[in-house]
Amino acid sequence: MQLSRTARILLRLATALGLAVIYAPLLLVLVNSFNASRSFAWPPSGFSTRWWAAAWQETGLRAALATSLKAGLGATAVALVLGTMAAFAATRYRFYGRQSVSFLLILPIALPGIVTGIALNAAFRTVLTPLGVGFGLFTVVVGHATFCIVVVFNNVAARLRRIAPSAEEASADLGAHTFQTFWYVTLPAVRSALLAGALLAFALSFDEIVVTTFTAGPGTQTLPLWIFDNLARPNQGPVVDVVAAVLIVLAVLPVYLAQRLSGEPLR
Amino acid sequence: MTRSPSPRPPTPGAVALSGVSKAFGAVRAVDGIDLEVRPGEFFSMLGPSGSGKTTVLRMIAGFEAPSAGRVLLGGIDVTRLAAFDRDVNTVFQDYALFPHLSVRQNIEYGLKVKRVPRAERAERAAEALATVRLHSFGDRRPAELSGGQRQRVALARALVNRPSVLLLDEPLGALDLKLRQEMQLELKQIQREAGITFVLVTHDQDEALTMSDRIAVFNAGRIEQVGTPAEVYERPATAFVAGFVGTSNLLQGPCAVQVFGESGTYSVRPEKIRVAHPDDPTGPDEHAVTGTIGEVVYAGAQTRFLVDLEAGGQLVAVRQNFEESGADAARHRGSAVLLAWQRQHTVRINP
Numbered sequence: 001m002q003l004s005r006t007a008r009i010l011l012r013l014a015t016a017l018g019l020a021v022i023y024a025p026l027l028l029v030l031v032n033s034f035n036a037s038r039s040f041a042w043p044p045s046g047f048s049t050r051w052w053a054a055a056w057q058e059t060g061l062r063a064a065l066a067t068s069l070k071a072g073l074g075a076t077a078v079a080l081v082l083g084t085m086a087a088f089a090a091t092r093y094r095f096y097g098r099q100s101v102s103f104l105l106i107l108p109i110a111l112p113g114i115v116t117g118i119a120l121n122a123a124f125r126t127v128l129t130p131l132g133v134g135f136g137l138f139t140v141v142v143g144h145a146t147f148c149i150v151v152v153f154n155n156v157a158a159r160l161r162r163i164a165p166s167a168e169e170a171s172a173d174l175g176a177h178t179f180q181t182f183w184y185v186t187l188p189a190v191r192s193a194l195l196a197g198a199l200l201a202f203a204l205s206f207d208e209i210v211v212t213t214f215t216a217g218p219g220t221q222t223l224p225l226w227i228f229d230n231l232a233r234p235n236q237g238p239v240v241d242v243v244a245a246v247l248i249v250l251a252v253l254p255v256y257l258a259q260r261l262s263g264e265p266l267r
Numbered sequence: 268m269t270r271s272p273s274p275r276p277p278t279p280g281a282v283a284l285s286g287v288s289k290a291f292g293a294v295r296a297v298d299g300i301d302l303e304v305r306p307g308e309f310f311s312m313l314g315p316s317g318s319g320k321t322t323v324l325r326m327i328a329g330f331e332a333p334s335a336g337r338v339l340l341g342g343i344d345v346t347r348l349a350a351f352d353r354d355v356n357t358v359f360q361d362y363a364l365f366p367h368l369s370v371r372q373n374i375e376y377g378l379k380v381k382r383v384p385r386a387e388r389a390e391r392a393a394e395a396l397a398t399v400r401l402h403s404f405g406d407r408r409p410a411e412l413s414g415g416q417r418q419r420v421a422l423a424r425a426l427v428n429r430p431s432v433l434l435l436d437e438p439l440g441a442l443d444l445k446l447r448q449e450m451q452l453e454l455k456q457i458q459r460e461a462g463i464t465f466v467l468v469t470h471d472q473d474e475a476l477t478m479s480d481r482i483a484v485f486n487a488g489r490i491e492q493v494g495t496p497a498e499v500y501e502r503p504a505t506a507f508v509a510g511f512v513g514t515s516n517l518l519q520g521p522c523a524v525q526v527f528g529e530s531g532t533y534s535v536r537p538e539k540i541r542v543a544h545p546d547d548p549t550g551p552d553e554h555a556v557t558g559t560i561g562e563v564v565y566a567g568a569q570t571r572f573l574v575d576l577e578a579g580g581q582l583v584a585v586r587q588n589f590e591e592s593g594a595d596a597a598r599h600r601g602s603a604v605l606l607a608w609q610r611q612h613t614v615r616i617n618p
Binding site: 164166167170171173176184189 | 328329330349350351355356357359360361363364365366367376377380381424425428
């Protein structure tokens with residue numbers, strides 16, 4: 001389509017403005033983390049790395065980071081196993097209620113976090129507490145897994161639909177047993193989809209705050225919860241900026257990689 | 268099902284089906300089929316889509332389990348064996364090459380999963396690549412090959428395992444006409460040299476007639492006729508076979524009574540028919556019928572005459588264009604003609 005010169009300029013301006021609205025505040029956070037002043041005053045009064053040093057010293061922050069990593073890895077592991085199995089079931093087999101099961105699997109990603117959070121909180125209280133399992137890392141992992149499963153399921157199911165079932169038949173035809181076929185033919189075909197799903201799942205879990213609030217219990221603090229707690233505290237503003245700056249970088253990487261992997265042609 | 272007149276071979280059939288049926292839900296895709304493919308034979312299963320031929324092939328390969336009946340390979344019952352335990356290999360319609368493996372790795376796959384030593388694997392793969400004339404393509408990915416080349420890789424990947432039977436599911440369907448005709452000859456040559464039994468599924472009657480030692484014509488889950496290409500073409504057993512293999516050219520009803528003095532269904536192939544002037548004499552060994560030329564179709568090498576018979580019905584006659592060209596032929600439209608053919612070329616079709 002040919003566009004007039006004016007239209008092209010206007011479209012470029014609109015794009016630039018849109019991107020600026022999204023990314024200028026993020027840039028501001030990065031700048032503020034190096035701001036010598038204690039308040040978010042503009043323009044910055046000078047360059048300083050003292051907030052970075054302060055953040056490094058913060059033990060509560062380190063503990064929260066560790067908790068977040070554990071929760072993310074745990075939720076991702078659960079999602080990988082269950083999401084992959086569900087994707088195989090939904091694409092490779094015909095069974096009664098297949099459509100409904102697929103729908104129910106995807107639904108949690110659309111449910112408001114607050115609803116999931118309240119529901120899980122009530123459920124854990126009624127079921128797990130009498131069994132002696134209190135709120136903590138385990139409940140956070142379960143809570144996160146409910147929506148992490150979705151991204152793994154979607155990625156793997158989309159890939160499985162794209163690979164022709166005849167490749168697996170050809171493998172069996174050439175003498176490969178079921179496990180050999182899975183290992184040599186199916187797994188290589190879904191490997192990058194698995195990785196993309198896992199990266200997205202981890203990213204989702206790592207920045208989750210609403211469901212976490214309802215499933216963590218008093219003794220467990222993930223990184224987003226720590227930030228939320230410290231944002232309002234006096235003197236902690238710049239440290240939160242440092243954490244936010246680090247998180248921006250950490251969040252960009254997995255999403256970028258996941259996009260590369262899922263867009264990759266089948267090889 | 269009509270058996271060919273030659274005696275049963277002493278060795279057990281390479282493939283034998285007895286009473287095989289397959290139902291998908293309420294649909295009977297294959298309905299009580301008996302079939303015997305002889306060792307070393309090029310056997311084709313010909314039929315329209317949905318006639319059950321591919322399902323039969325998949326049951327021989329082991330991808331589908333029959334609802335009833337038995338499948339035997341070399342005299343051994345394999346009905347309950349999985350695909351990976353059967354000594355057959357398949358060339359798939361969509362080739363089903365492994366996209367993440369190189370051509371050589373694709374070909375070596377069957378040997379690798381059967382734990383054939385590396386050196387022997389490489390040697391046999393090189394041999395198979397040479398057979399299909401792709402010596403220098405071993406390191407390419409399937410995505411970097413043309414359709415015809417992929418087809419050859421699929422063939423090499425199956426042949427390298429030296430199966431007792433090779434199954435081919437419409438292997439040339441995706442190729443253009445020229446390439447398809449080349450590959451038909453090449454497949455036939457490879458089959459003769461390798462001495463392997465080939466079972467081919469096709470809906471293309473020319474392909475079946477060109478390549479096969481024997482053909483089974485499928486319709487609606489059953490076999491209508493089994494025979495050599497000449498038998499199936501010259502002496503179709505049913506109206507369906509007459510119509511599916513070649514032009515049907517059926518004579519029935521009052522017209523049949525008038526020409527043959529007896530009611531029934533008869534068939535005569537278009538190229539056996541002589542188009543003559545209505546007053547021309549007919550020989551004692553000839554059947555003849557009069558009619559009017561309704562349409563003249565010029566087809567390069569031949570001209571086809573669609574003749575409306577006086578006694579009802581229509582016949583197609585084909586004439587080689589020795590002298591006449593299309594423009595001359597067209598002026599025959601509307602002329603009264605006599606169609607005559609040797610009595611031996613009349614085929615009585617079972618009702």
